Amino acid sequence: MPASSNAKSLSSIFRGAIKSKPPAIPLPSPAEDATLKHFVSTLDPSPPSNPISQRFTASKKPPSDLNAPSALAALNLDSPSAPEDSPKELPRDIFSILDGGTSANSFDIQGTEGEKFKEDTLLLPFYPEVSHGAISLRRKEVTRERKQKWTFGSGQVNRFGRLVDMCANKLGTHTTLQVFGKLGRETGVKEYNSLIKICIERARSSTDEDVGVEQFHMAYRIFKAMKEQGFPLEEETYGQLLAYLTDMGMIKEFQYFCGVIKAGNPSSVGRLGYYEMLLWISVDDEEKIKELSNYIVSDDAGNESNLQENYLLALCERDRTTEILQLLERMDITKISSLPFVDSIFRCLGRQLLDSFAEKFLLEFKACDSAAEKITSFIYSYVVGIPNLAVEDVISEFNKWHKKLEVTPSSASYEKLIMYCCDSLKVHVALELVNEMCELGLTFSIEAVHPILRASDESCDFNLVRKIYSLICQYKLEPNCETFRCMISLCVKMKDYEGAYSMLRDVEEMNLAPTTSMYNAIMGGFFREKNIYGGLRVLQQMKAANVKPDSQTFSYLITNCNSEKDINKYYEEMKQSGIQFTKHIFMALIHAYAACGQFENAKQVLLDNGIPVKNLNEIKSVLIHTLASRGQLCDAFNIYEEMKQAGCSVEPKAVISLIEHSQSDEELSKLFSLLDELDDPDHWLEGCMRTILHCVRNKHLRSAVNLIKQFRDKICTDELALDVIFDQVFSLISELEPTYLQLGLYLLHARKNELGITPSRKCLDFLLHACGNAKDLKNARRIWKEYEATGLPYNALSFLRMYQALLAGGDRNAARNLRAKMPKDDPHVRYIIQACKTAYPKPKSGKKKKK
16 A cells, blocks of 8 residues: 555554544454354453453552453443343354364264353353462363363464464454453453454555555554553564554654553663664665664663664664664674674675675684684675575585684584575585585484475475485484485385385384375375375275374375265265364365266265365365366356355466366356456466467457457566467467468467567467468468568478478478478488378379370
């Protein structure tokens, strides 16, 4: 959204907020789902009956404060007209959202007992009131209850964060606060931070000015509520707000927030200085930048070294070379307390190619008896910061600086360098570094091998797995189950099943238990090659080794079933084993039923009560893709229309599949509307290519040219990228009936005259091939002249295609002359010449009858 207009709107809001009480925030629009609307209407504004324990409160409050209004009251988000309600009346769909996405109908407990189970679960407080006399016993009882019911433990932090995000997206931020209040849990710092993050992200991504202002205003109100509730104001909370104000250039609002944060958290002064410097850099206030830069090296700073360092860090991150050089000339870098800050300084020196300063500071660290590990870390930060260096050159610079300073590289810096190589997919270079480390006697952990294995997979260097395994054995590293799984997967991808089974035997010899994922890697390889017998044999081997299959195993088995009977067998077996049904299982069922021709059964999969609510749209999209790819376009479009009418999002792959498999001439308008559904540039490009090919097949030349123009204007103006599209189009024309030749010639004309793009060699080759198929000698000679007109020299392929066109057109003399100019040292050329003679033999002349 426009920064200037939004800054003005937000300024009016916050300047009013400084002087008076902030206005009540308007309620966001309710969720589109009918169940969610019903839930919003039944929310209870009253605070939870069980307040949070005092030990989780930022400031100690007297007992009377425990019943103070909750965060909802502070935000003024509750509706005064909302009726009284209790957690017992939460709708089933809301419960399913909070239960990790499983359907409300998927509980094993049904009927009244099931409803009572849900009610009791929601009534269970997170921090119930306990008597001090039996607190130890009560804690054990609560722990047992939480293990049996829906709880929030320390190991579920990430899941709870995702839960907050999901609820905020579904219900809105203020309703999310009420949901957690219904559960008997007061809103805590993690929930507040997640909601603030969502508001800031929406404000940044919104193109509507009013929406952006409203979202940031909501974030401000949540921040204000945190302060009023006594929660600590840490950087995780205020950092995202200050970063937004900095980017928007809102100086007065920034200063207001800083004042509030300083009052609530005096220790945050140093980090506030970092954002302050970023603000002045953002608004190009050179006077303020100079003032703060002078403060860094002034004696007036006293003991505020943390503030000085944060000022300097901001300058380094924004590459303010002039100020950095002036400061580094006047300050002692060895006195900076934070090593990450020093790393940032050396990266900045590398980006600016300041070798002399880097050498000076490294010598200063060496002179003050700093640990060698620190110095080698600074060297790494400097060399990776140097722009436009190849990986090999980075390693060369790394070694050169260590020799120059007579410092031995540490294991940590070597592992960072190996990770740097893996990020660039330079696996061979990373392996050389491993050998170099071991020769120097440095310790090398098995965890550092995993990035090398992943890089081998991403770069398709599967054969390096043997060399990696050899290094592991040579240096007596102890691989774990994840190491073996990665190596087995690489062996399978290069179809070395014997090597994969050999590693599986080594797992047992090292007293490690083979895992299901190891067998799944082998099974998946067999099924990808359509080796059904091999895949089923792996299942028997798993049973013999007493390794239980998981959902991935059954996904492979179901996908590769060739009969409805086998599908039902594995489905029932999975239910009896108690394995959780994931989205991949339902996708596998859809694929398997469709492959067997059971399209009605494939559609019935959507009615399964065990489908996670959060994955329903994705599974529907898979059904659309599967039906479209198997010729059931009518059903696929019906499901697509139902999803759009319900306001559901359809996966891009499903939309592209509808475009690709549409054959009817009457569906062109539908394809354009489908293309508009694709927002991502990569997906739009793929959909655009499919639509252009559809236009060519149905001889809509003008629509095809307009789409190519749209691609040029919307995505890329590079002729090489446009050549890729034209090459695919002319390749299709060369494979179609001879009647499409004229359309190809029209398209060539449009390419030259309307788009101003010179024809490529492939384009002319495909058209010449089409002339040969159509036996059109006139247009073949015309295309032949285009090579010379565009400055493309004739090669062996163009000679052969023209030779074929001349023979097909009946001009054998011209074909004979052309053959004399063709190079015949290539056996493939000689073979094609002979094949053309066989395909177009010389017509026999009729004998004259004697009188």
